[in-house]
Amino acid sequence: MDTEEHEHDEQTMEKKVRKKGKHDKPKPWDDDPNIDRWTIEKFDPSWNPNGMLEVSSFSTLFPQYREKYLQDSWPRVESALKEYGIACKLNLVEGSMTVSTTRKTRDPYIVVKARDLIKLLSRSVPAPQAIKILEDEMQCDIIKIGNLVRNKERFVKRRQRLVGPNSSTLKALEILTNCYILVQGSTVAAMGPFKGLKQLRRIVEDCVENKLHPVYHIKILMMKKELEKDPALATESWDRFLPKFKKKNVKQKKPKSKEKKPYTPFPPPQPPSKVDLQLESGEYFLSDKKKSEKMWQEKQEKQTEKSTENKRKRDASFVPPEEPLKINNNNSNKSENDKEGLTELTKSLKSKTKEFKKQKKTHEKVNAEEYIAVPSADKPSKKKSKVSRD
Structure with missing residues (x-):
């Protein structure tokens, strides 16, 4: 009796199992060329x-x-x-x-x-x-961007990046997506067709999450606009025409150590803990009073060291700087040149004086009366004094 019931249950289960894709059959209106499925009536x-x-x-x-x-x-x-x-x-x-x-x-x-x-x-x-x-034809989408970034300053910067200088980035996105965009607080309200809203949501999220700058998205959209004009590329993939932007995180190479340590399969020894260090120094067995006294003494020593260092820095500003001794080779060269110039000058002066004395001896005595003013009646005839030259 039990076996018959079990077989009956299995048959009923087989009947209940539905076949996947049972209704995926071609419909008569699928191939109708008169129906445009993208128009909104x-x-x-x-x-x-x-x-x-x-x-x-x-x-x-x-x-x-x-x-x-x-x-x-x-x-x-x-x-x-x-x-x-x-x-x-x-x-x-x-x-x-x-x-x-x-x-x-x-x-x-x-x-x-x-x-x-x-x-x-x-x-x-x-x-x-x-x-x-x-x-x-008009749809709306409210994109919440407040919860995408935790840091408030970073969020404000990225939101401003979406707007751009003098709202230039926002205007470019409005033209390319055919959407009205309003950035307000922690949301971005957009109005437009479905296609434009889908593109805009991706651009906004990429900008706030710092995945891709809106300017790169604008470049891609502009290229797509140009590619749409060519009917030959309607059935082809546009990936080969579109630019691919990747983040370039340049990793700095660590300076290689000159001395290579020998390889050891054993791990490095474990550093001593705070308790181990206290046991070694004997501080672990001290009473709380002695510990506090020791800490106070160490604190006082540090303070005195710091105060002496500060005093030394203050006093250093009052110490006059040492005047450097100006002993240069240039000065010695100058002095030698000056000496040479003096000797030449003395020689030239001596030679000039000798010539002047010789000229003085050769000249005749000049009569002063010839140059004195005389009345017009007794005017003597002007005669030039002849200078005898050897």
């Missing part, structure tokens, strides 16, 4: 004429500094949501925003879009930009 209210059966609602809190702005821009948000049949409420007492479906709501997914809208408004996204999330 706009919702038609005729698809859901009866509306929603249950009320769905979402609420989110907002910071106090956003209260004034939300209060001013709330009529605009309310009118935008009214077109899709969504009711919204701003509670300034609790500091919360609530969105919920109504009887007029036809699109079942619009309440999720409304939830994203209030979430973006609470994260400092301007109201005109946040309302665009209600469109079918």
Whole structure:
């Protein structure tokens, strides 16, 4: 009887086992060329004429500094949501925003879009930009970067790296990914198509985790934009065209010791512990009072040594420096040159005096009366004195 029951259980188990890939069969619409699976069709209210059966609602809190702005821009948000049949409420007492479906709501997914809208408004996204999330082509992603880095200073630097000088890096990413980006606090709020959001999340995480700089990602995206234009490369891999950036951590080589120690298979001896050193010196057997006295004495010795060293440094500033003796070979050479110059000068002076004396002897005596002024009547005829020359 037991064997029959056991066989029956095994047969039932075999029937229950499902085959993997049972429903993986080709469908008639798989090969239909008229169907474009990437287009997002706009919702038609005729698809859901009866509306929603249950009320769905979402609420989110907002910071106090956003209260004034939300209060001013709330009529605009309310009118935008009214077109899709969504009711919204701003509670300034609790500091919360609530969105919920109504009887007029036809699109079942619009309440999720409304939830994203209030979430973006609470994260400092301007109201005109946040309302665009209600469109079918627009999606949003809030990337949390606060918990990726522990050090606050490092986190601030990497967040600034994402923004770039004068927000240039952020603008380049917005152009290349077709997304709106807002870096606020410990989050990055982004709005755009699915493809752009996926690229942006990777760029932001790589930047904050210090894996790759955003500039390198920008270079890769620019190259991809150029490659997309070529239809011949549509079915090929682009890895050979894209640049590969790797971190270069240069490891400094340790200086090799000149003397090589002989190899020994035995490990080095274990260094003595604190207790062993105390046992060797005999300090282990001293009483607590003597130990404290010894410590006090050692402390006093250290203080005296330090004070003497400080005094020596202070006194060193008052000691006059020793004047160096100026004994140079240049000075001796100069003195020799001066002596030579003097001898030459004396010789030249002596020779000049001898010549002057010879000239004095040869000259005749000059008559002074010839050069004295005489009246015009008795003017003697001017005669040049002839100098006799040998």
